[in-house]
Amino acid sequence: MRYFSSILFVALLLSLTTGWTQSIPSPKEHFGFNIGDDYKLATYTQTEAYFKKIAAASDRVKLVDIGLTEEGRHQYMLIVSSPENIKKLDRYKEISQKLARAENLTDEQAHALADEGKAVVWIDGGLHATETVGTHQLIETIYQLVSRKDPETMRILDKDVILLTHANPDGQEIVTNWYMREPTPEKRLLDNLPRLYQKYAGHDNNRDFFMLNMKETQNIGRQLFVEWIPQIMYNHHQRGPAGSVLAGPPYRDPFNYVFDPMMITGIDALGAAMINRLNGENKPGFTRLGGSVFSTWYNGGLRTTTHFHNMIGLLTEIIGDPTPEDVPLVPKRLIPNGNTPFPVTPQKWHFKQSIDYSLSLNYAVLDYAARQSDQLLYNIYRMGKNSIERGSKDYWALSPKRIDAIEEAFKNDPKKATPPTNAALAQYGMIPRGGGMPVKYYDTIMKAPVLRDPRGFIIPQNQPDFATAVKFINALIRTGIQVQQATADFSVAGKKYPAGSFVVKTDQSFRPHVLDMFEPQDHPNDFQYPGGPPVRPYDAAGWTLAYLMNVKFDRILDGFDGPFRKLPYGELQSPEGHITGTPTAGYLLSAKSNNSFIAVNDLLASGIDVYRMPNGMGGKSTVESGVFFVPASAKAKGLLDKSAKEFGLEITGLAKRPTTSxxxxxxxxxxxxDTYGGSMPSGWIRWMMEQYHFPMKIIYPGDIDAGDLRKKYDLIVFVSRAIPPVGGKEEDVFSALSREPKPENTPAEYQPRLGKITATKSIPSLKAFLEAGGTVVTIGSSTNLAYHLGLPVKNALTEMTASGQDKPLPNEKYYIPGSVLRVNLDSTQHATWGMANQTDVYFDASPVFKIAPDAIARGLVKPLAWFDSPKPLRSGWAWGQAYLQDGVAAFVAPVGSGKLYAFGPEITFRAQAHGTFKLLFNQLYMVGTGSQTDSDHAAGE
Structure with a gap:
């Protein structure tokens, strides 16, 4: 009897325990409010705790820690599916990987895997932390999926594997604490956040997804491109165009020409499902196509980078804040059209409405995936297979420059027929019916052997800065690209390559991304109307990463093979460094290698002497101007042994001291x-300084206005948008700064960040700093400082009016959004040491200067970089680029005892432009003159 009672007790206990584990806590029970309540936001600390409660309570959830953030928080992904599917996640991940990579599969095998697999759908939130709908819809979506039992939810759980991922934990904590600090709910505002909501990148965290510099983007990238490779990814953002509720798919042209067309039409299909769901639920205000600015041209965003991996990448930008707002009256948006079939009328808008819209959109995507799971799985295979086939044979890609070439061939053909007067020839195919050109002009361009797409790219191991080339390779590897490495010396097309060289072939499923990282982007000439103003690209027009990183590679047009080892997907590479020669006298560190600066900074921090050789070194061991020399010592040897291995440096030992200067x-x-609220360009440089071990201090406008700068600093760096234009309305140029709060409304810890650079107070302080021997480096629009100081330079991009006045060139004549251009350099100058005589720069409507010849002759200004061609465009869009010829892109000028460096291009752009980092790094040391002495050498011990 006692035994029987014990069994009953255990059974009852198990029943109670099971019941407890399946009791799903609602958001109201956990947070104390419903998701979407006005004036209420959740912190990440609270959200993390809720994620853990949900995972513990539901057998529909697996909680995955995908890595730490830049501020050290855990970043979570919740995998949601049916309990049966949760038990088989490894198998469904394997199927998703196999179909996405499309390697060694037949169509029949792919269909079988598609039938067995589950559609993998990614939904994220919170990437841009002030866009609070994203994080909170994620919380509500998780709750609904794990608690509901309606037929639609059960079908979704059965057919889908859902990856619900928090994109920016740090940002949610920062933004929520800032908003909720106000005790009176009605006074709560998201405005005037005092710092970036991602430690370094802020809003640019959504511009880091082909580079993957930040820890959060690395965590996300591994799940998207290496681990799960979902068929659909949905990226939630804010905000929709004024007069609408949200902008969503499909998107406006242009789309990138490397895409598989099925990816674009896949976006169309999902977009139709999403807008139909909202319309069916009487939720108006969805705008698409030309109704918004969003396109699919750019690579680098969380959504857009997935497009280059054959994923159906979705973006919505919705209105809504915890503080209620108004849908404004925009009369033109009240007319139904193809962009906005169901307009929204002006009204008061509450946070809950945006949460409800987002939940409907998520369910639309998940329901589509559940109903079309086998098709989605097969289609990503088919797109991957298409890429492999295109990369395995001769293939010619269409692009605007090819179309222009076809038209030019027709125009310049003296033997062309005169259409359409001789109608009789049309029946023989010589003049197409209905107009057009004979096909031979297409064949002239689109079958020309030299215009084929490449079969692959070879990155030689013996290039000047192989360590940076490895960083480029790792960027590819992090985005799921198949990379191979030579295990022995080999030859291709008559050229020899050493072992250790990397090979990236285009016969792989993510071929669009491979091409986009190596090949130039050819953005179309996109104008509002013929002769009218240009349509600004959503982000950059050109960004070819191999160019920006100055990676040396060969573009191979024919199929090739060799002693190549395929690297495991996702396996990062480390360059092998060595110390060669006999270092009895000292060591040489190449000025061409960016990583040399890390080693030098570590040496200097340890009190070890370092020298530069302004004239290089001749003889058999010819080295470049600016090479670093480190006298031999036991301490130096220990550090350099470590640096060579850790940073992939090729260090040369010298048996005799150099005899040159x-x-x-x-x-x-x-x-x-930096500034109140945080500057993204400054944040990127701050991250770079840390990576390259440069010690530095952040200063704010108030620090500059306080004066006595020379007593505290030797050099000050100003990124774009720091220095206002001469005579400009500073509050117009720096709108973010003009909205900063009053000191009395700002917490004490942030008050020192308030203020802005002014012509009346800041510029005189900077001038005094320069005259006292300080150095100022200005980048982008902050080269305005040269005009404030009255230097003999002018804007090169102007034209003369009828009254004889200079005015900036209008956009109809000259327009260059973010693109890659080529400039010339004098690499013997201190500022350009370690660089070739030409380099690629990131140019974004950047300043270009005209310098009077006598100013150069008198040493008042020295050009550092200039345009010597009427066609400097390398990648992107440059309308009217001929205006750049002979313009100066960068210069240095003495100001009293100091120096001003002005770099018009964005030389540190988003920490991607490794090829021009040295234009900053070279200026960050004091470099003396004269020859080394014995006392110098002794000090190095």
Whole structure:
């Protein structure tokens, strides 16, 4: 009897325990409010705890820690599916990988896997933390999926594997604490956040997805491109165009020409499902196509990078804040059309409405995936297979420059028929019916052997900065690209390559991304109407990463093979460094290698002497101007042994001291400008400084206005949008700054960040700093400082009016959004040491200067980089680029005892432009003059 009672007790206990584990806590029970309640936001600390509760309570959930954030928080992904599917996640992940990579599969095998697999759908939230709908819809969606038992939800759980991912934990904590600090709910506002909501990149965290510099983007990238490779990814953002509720798919042209067309039409299909769901639920205000600015041209965003991996990448931009707002009256948006079939009328808008819309959109996507799971799985295979086939044979891609070439061939053909007067020839195919050109002009261009797409790319191991080339390779590997490495020396097309060289072939499923990283982007001439103003690209027009990183590679047009080892997907590479020669006298570190600066900074921090050789070194061991020399010592040897291995440096040991001139290197007291709210370009440089071990201090406008800068700093760096134009309305140019709060409304810890650079107070302080021997480096629009100081330079991009006045060229004549251009350099100058005589720069409507010849002759200004061609465009869009010829892109000018460096291009752009990092790094040391002495050498011990 006692035994029987014990069994009953255990059974009852198990029943109670099971019941508890399946009791799903609602958001109201956990947070104390419903998701979408006005004036209420959840912190990440609260959200993380809720995720863990949900995972513990539901057998529909697996909680996955995908890595740490830049501020050290855990970043979570919740995998949601049926309990049966949760038990088989490894198998469904394997199927998703196999179909996405499309390697060694027949169509029959792919269909079988598609039938067995589950559609994998990614939904994220919170990437841009001030866009609070994203994080909170994620919380509500998780709750609904794990608690509901209606037929639609059960079908979704049965057919889908859902990856619900928090994209920016740090940002949610920052933004929520800022909003909720106000005790009176009605006074709560998201405005005037005092710092970036991602430690370094802020809003640019959504511009890091082909580079993957940040920890959060690395975490996300691994799940998207290496681990799960979902068929659909849905990226939630804010905000929709004024007068609408949200913007969503499909998107406006242009789309990138490397895409598989099935990806574009896949977006169309999902977009139809999403807008139909909202319309059926009487939720108006969805705009698409030309109703918004969003396109599918750009690579680098969380959504857009997936497009280059054959994923159906979705973006919605919705209105809504915890503080109620108004849908404004925009009369033109009240007319139904193809962009906005169901307009929204002006009204008061509450946070809950945006949450409800987002939930409907998520369910539309998940229901489509459940109903079409086998098709989605097969289609990603088919797109991958198409890429493999295109990369395995001669293939010619269409693009605007090819179309222009066809038209030019027709125009310049003296033997062309005169259409359409001789109608009789049309029946023989010589003149197409209905107009057009004879097909031979297409064949002239689109079958020309030299115009084929490449079969692959070879990155030689013996290039000047192989360590940076490896960083480029790792960017590819992080995005799921198949990379191979030579295990022995080999030859292709008559050229020899050493072992260790990398090979990236285009016969792989993610071929669109491979091409986009190596090949130039050819953005169309996109104008509102013929002769009218240009339509600004959504982000950059050109970004070819191999160009920006100055990676040396060969573009191979024919099929090739060799002693190549396929690297495992996702396996990052490390360059092998060595110390060669006999370092009895010292060591040489190449000025061409960016990583040399890390080693030098570590040496200087340890008190070891370092020199530069302004004239290089001749003889059999010819080395470039600016090479670093480190006298031999036991301490130096220990550090350099470590640096060679860790940073992939090829360090040369010298048996004899150099006889050429040596200039001693000393660290500088470096200041980097920033502002209240945080500057993204400054944040990127801050991250770079940390990566390359440059010590620096962040300063704000108030620090500059306080004066006595020379007592504290040797060099100050100003990124774009720091220095206002001469005579400009500063509040117009720096709108974010003009909205900063009053000191009395700002927490004490952030008050020192308030203020802005002004012509009346800041510029005189900077001038005094320069005249006292300080150095200022300006980048982009902050080269305005040259005009404030009255230097003999002018804007090169102007035209003369009828009254004889200069005015900026209008966009109809000259327009260059973010693109890659080529400039010339004098690599013997200190500022350009370690660089070739030509380099690619990132140019975004950047300043270009005209310098009077006598100013150069008198040493008042020295050009550092200039355009010597009427066609400097390398990648992107450059309308009217001929205006750039002979313009100066960068210069240095003495100001009193100091120096002003002005770099018009974005030389540190998003920490991607490794090829021009040295234009900053070279300026960050004090470099003496004269020859090394014995006392110098002794000090190095």
């Amino acid at each position: 040596l200039a001693k290197v000393s660290p500088m007291r470096i200041a980097l400008w």
